[in-house]
Structure formats: C-alpha cells, structure tokens
Amino acid sequence: MAKKPSESPVTMLGKLRAQHPDAHCELDHDGPFQLLCATVMSAQTTDVAVNAITPALFARFPDARSMAKAEPRELEDLINRIGMFRQKSKNLVGLAQKLVAEHGGKVPDRLDALVALPGVGRKTANVVLGVAFGKPEGVVVDTHVQRLSQRLGWTKEQEPVKIEQDLVRALPRDQWDIASHTLIFHGRRVCFARKPNCEGCSVKAECPSAFEAELVGRKPARSRAPAVQAAKTTASKKPAAPKKAAKRVKAPRVKG
Ligand code: SF4
Missing domain, CATH: 1.10.340.30 (Hypothetical protein; domain 2)
Known part of the structure; x- marks a missing residue:
C-alpha cells in the first residue's frame, strides 16, 4: 500500500498537467x-x-x-x-x-x-x-486512474467507487474531468503498470511509490501472482516430500 505523498493531490495534479498539457479523451467522436x-x-x-x-x-x-x-x-x-x-x-x-x-x-x-x-x-x-457537456458528476476511474491514484497515495481503496469518492474529496470539481484525462495519459505514457518510468515522471519527488511502484496499484490478481504462485509451489511441494519419506523414514523416526 502506498505511503502518504509529500504534496497535496492538487499540487501534484498541477505538475502532471504540466507534463501532459494535451491530455484529452482519446476516443474519436463528433458530438x-x-x-x-x-x-x-x-x-x-x-x-x-x-x-x-x-x-x-x-x-x-x-x-x-x-x-x-x-x-x-x-x-x-x-x-x-x-x-x-x-x-x-x-x-x-x-x-x-x-x-x-x-x-x-x-x-x-x-x-x-x-x-x-x-x-x-x-x-x-x-x-x-x-x-461533451463539461459538467462531470464525478471522476472517471478506469484502470489507469485506479493504479495512479493508489501509487500517488491519493487513495488506499481498491474499489473504483470508493476511489472515486476519495478523488472527488481531494480535487476541486472543476478539475475532475481533466484529472481523469491527465492520469490516463500519464498511465499510458509514463506510469506503466509494469516498469513505470519514474525517472521521467514530473512528480517523482512527491510520489510515495517512486522507484518502488511495481507492486502498488496493480490489479489484485496480477499483483498477487508471484506470492500466489510461490504459495502454490510451496503447498504442492510440502505434502509431497513427507508422503514419500513417510513410508520409508518418517514412521519409525516419529514413533521412536
Ligand atoms: S514516480 Fe513513478 S510511481 Fe510515482 S507517479 Fe511517477 S511514474 Fe508513477
């Protein structure tokens, strides 16, 4: 879980916006x-x-x-x-x-x-x-916004609805829309899910996850994968060894 950031979300968002001044919705549309x-x-x-x-x-x-x-x-x-x-x-x-x-x-x-x-x-x-209307009722929380909000220390929540609640509390309403686009831009171009480019990040001095972000804000199944795999490996090996040994070695040793 990410620690607290050294600056407010508003200040950090300002730096991210400066890094991505062209952040916008990337779905082509007319109206x-x-x-x-x-x-x-x-x-x-x-x-x-x-x-x-x-x-x-x-x-x-x-x-x-x-x-x-x-x-x-x-x-x-x-x-x-x-x-x-x-x-x-x-x-x-x-x-x-x-x-x-x-x-x-x-x-x-x-x-x-x-x-x-x-x-x-x-x-x-x-x-x-x-x-389309310039009046969002909340912050759009997609996979990038979710990961970035957690890495930046703006939320400790895992569920998108709860993350959104934290974001609308932390940011002024007139920044809800641009916050989402900026975080999505940053997630697609700099703060990748795997191997984020912290060196090239405008908030690396304030971000509590800088240079150790790989396991912060990843999807639960993925982020737990190494641990789960290790547990499975251990679990599958543990019973196997005693079983083999039990017939030839364990029984006389334990009972003796
Ligand atoms: S410092 Fe690294 S983890 Fe933090 S927002 Fe920037 S790229 Fe992401």
Whole structure:
C-alpha cells in the first residue's frame, strides 16, 4: 500500500498537467452521441481498437435516429473486431431507440438519465458529462486512474467507487474531468503498470511509490501472482516430500 505523498493531490495534479498539457479523451467522436457510443464500445477494449471501427459505424449511423432504426446484426458487421460486439450492438441500438423515444434523439446531460440507457454505467456517463457537456458528476476511474491514484497515495481503496469518492474529496470539481484525462495519459505514457518510468515522471519527488511502484496499484490478481504462485509451489511441494519419506523414514523416526 502506498505511503502518504509529500504534496497535496492538487499540487501534484498541477505538475502532471504540466507534463501532459494535451491530455484529452482519446476516443474519436463528433458530438455527444458519437462519444456516448464510442465510450460504450470501449468497455474491455482499447481506445485504439474503438477508433479503428467508429469511422465506418458513424458513416452509416451518424446519429440516434438512424441507429434506432437498425437491427443489431447490422452493427455487428461493423464492430465485430472488438470484444463483446454482439452485446454492444444490442446496447447501441437500444440506447439509440431510448434516446429517440425519451429525449428527442439527443443525449441527456444528466447522470440519472444517462445511466438509465442500455450499456451505460456511471463511468461511461461521467465521460459523456465531462467531455461533451463539461459538467462531470464525478471522476472517471478506469484502470489507469485506479493504479495512479493508489501509487500517488491519493487513495488506499481498491474499489473504483470508493476511489472515486476519495478523488472527488481531494480535487476541486472543476478539475475532475481533466484529472481523469491527465492520469490516463500519464498511465499510458509514463506510469506503466509494469516498469513505470519514474525517472521521467514530473512528480517523482512527491510520489510515495517512486522507484518502488511495481507492486502498488496493480490489479489484485496480477499483483498477487508471484506470492500466489510461490504459495502454490510451496503447498504442492510440502505434502509431497513427507508422503514419500513417510513410508520409508518418517514412521519409525516419529514413533521412536
Ligand atoms: S511514474 Fe513513478 S514516480 Fe511517477 S507517479 Fe508513477 S510511481 Fe510515482
């Protein structure tokens, strides 16, 4: 677990923003509807993969009204290079139909209305609220924001919802959106999950994990992997030795 940082999150975020002045949402889009669709599709896949398929998708279905009339199968043909494309196709058509039926074909700028759409959770809703409308209701916590927040000592939590609560307490509201983009940029370019480039980091003097970050902020399964593996190895070896020895050596020695 990370120790306390020597500077406030606001000060550290300022330094990170200076290092990544171009930090922004890296999903290509034109308007709230395309951003919403791209964000829904980005679950469990990369922005690069989504950006590779959205030009053809949005050329055919540029808005909610056109997509609402489509069959999910038509979308499947266009997005089948990303994971869960069948479910995502269904969600996209479903959310487009709901936008047409309940919001005049427009993307609402309220959290409650957004999370009522198929395939839209709090994270996706906050991406749309922050990027498209400039009024996020929280900080988007993806895998990079989670790892960085832990390494920087801004949270001791493991769950994204609790991490978000710590971040909204630590940062002023007008920085919630840019904080997320900046941490994601930093996570993709400097503070990698494996082998973070602490030498090239603008907050290495303040970061409590500097030069020893490999095991901080990693996903639980991965971060525990060496320990788990060691435990398994030990466990599998321990019983084996006594069993073999028991027949020939152990019994007479113990009882004697
Ligand atoms: S790169 Fe190193 S110093 Fe910078 S935030 Fe990550 S762990 Fe801390």
